Amino acid sequence: MSTATMAAPPGARRLHTLRCQGGVPREAGDDVADEVPVALQYNGISHAVMLATPLDLEDFAYGFSLSEGLVDRADEVHDVEVEPVATGIVLHVEIASRCLARLKERRRTLAGRTGCGLCGTESLEQALPRCERRVAPLALGPGALSRALDAMRARQALQSATGATHAAAWCGARGELRLLREDVGRHNALDKLIGALARERRDAAQGFFAVTSRASYEMVQKTVRAGVGTLAAISAPTALAVHTAQAAGLCLIGFARGRDWVAYSATEQLTLEDLPA
Template identity: 85%
Template sequence: MTMEILPMTARPGARRLQTLRCLGGVPSETGDDVADEVPVALQYNGLSHAVMLATPLDLEDFAYGFSLSEGLVDRAEDLRDVEVEEVERGIVLHVEIASRCLARLKERRRTLAGRTGCGLCGLQSLEQALPRCEQRVAPVMLGASALSRALDGMRSRQLLQSVTGATHAAAWCGTDGEVLLLREDVGRHNALDKLIGALARQQADATQGFFAVTSRASYEMVQKTVRAGVGALAAISAPTALAVNTAQAAGLCLIGFARGLDWVAYSATERLTLERLAA
């Protein structure tokens, strides 16, 4: 059976495909919604920088968030303009940034020119791959009830996940656990970048809350959270040792295995109010 794309799309960011489904041993032809994933190229002042596989939603947020979380710009005002261009094989984000930021970007590209087939070579390249995090985040106090409320609130707002089952979400939550803003993407890094970009574009004070993500807490996720100035990150899966070390150095409250009333805190545990919750 040849699978084809049906003209109807259930939700932006998803495509409806014709499928053959077997339930209880009985096969039948039906339609299924799958998450869209396309190459998204980021160009800065006409200079190609990166190509990411991403869900083609909230792309302006993505451009802002990626630029900020990767340290390509210092603040949202350094981005002058973002244009989204659909091309034959994907999407190009044309980003205009301040000239001083472009000079930094060119220097980064020059130092990464030593990439080889076996990975990064040279001390300078390793420093680029794992830059030392000198920033410290503003402390934020959280209660266990806030974590539980945030996780519950995220589930009902993951609209793309509800129809495809294939996307991650990143949410900015108030200290009481209310989900204030959420972004989705097939990539966990992309979802967090989109959230950071949306906060920057809305000029929200990201320090007055915490991030919650439906993924593991890798070094990159911690680094992006720290660069956004957010004081706590809660993930439904595990952190890595490097992520924990980075969080400790930055004063970030890092929480893993956050599911319902259960969680594990790995750093800045003094920021958590340990009230006992009824099951």
């Protein structure tokens, strides 16, 4: 079967294009990542609209609810219904009544969260909420990071097909990849991963997160709220992300590429040799 007639992978669509290589144009098919508006409604109340890849949306609903502090535990999410509509997708999320009261206090519209992360915020206190939780990093050797990143590249099916998505992975102390989620938005990919861990009732603290993006304040905050003690990003962190990681005891690693990396906080948890077998 030719590539022009092959079906696109889930989360992408195959388009007809004109490709020019070496100055020679030819018709070809190309896989392009889907990006659709996804509205989150809690107990009938509209809360947020995100641009996201329409995959693993139940995980996204759980992860967003947990990482945004709308619920404290996965069992406070009672149901998630995915409803495709003409303009996108609506996630109908039913949460515990005590959490609904909290949501009403924070009700706001967050459109295009993947850009700035603060759209619709009304005050500086809302923009930078204090994360009271502290975490305990795992002891990792640099070989663990290298193995994790290699495994991530092999598992990013949507990125391989489209070149347009981020990934977030949960990995063991030796770098074994245990769970991975992809999305066009880096925040969304991490939310999906957090949601998948919660739905599968895994102890997130028994691993570390690796992401194919920079490490922003929000990525650090989501990691800490998930109870994970180490976040490794392939790109740079921001100063605010480093400050937040230091305050929470999070081991924050940037520029993680192969056996190269830069640790910005909780550096005592990193060793110069691999962990013993």
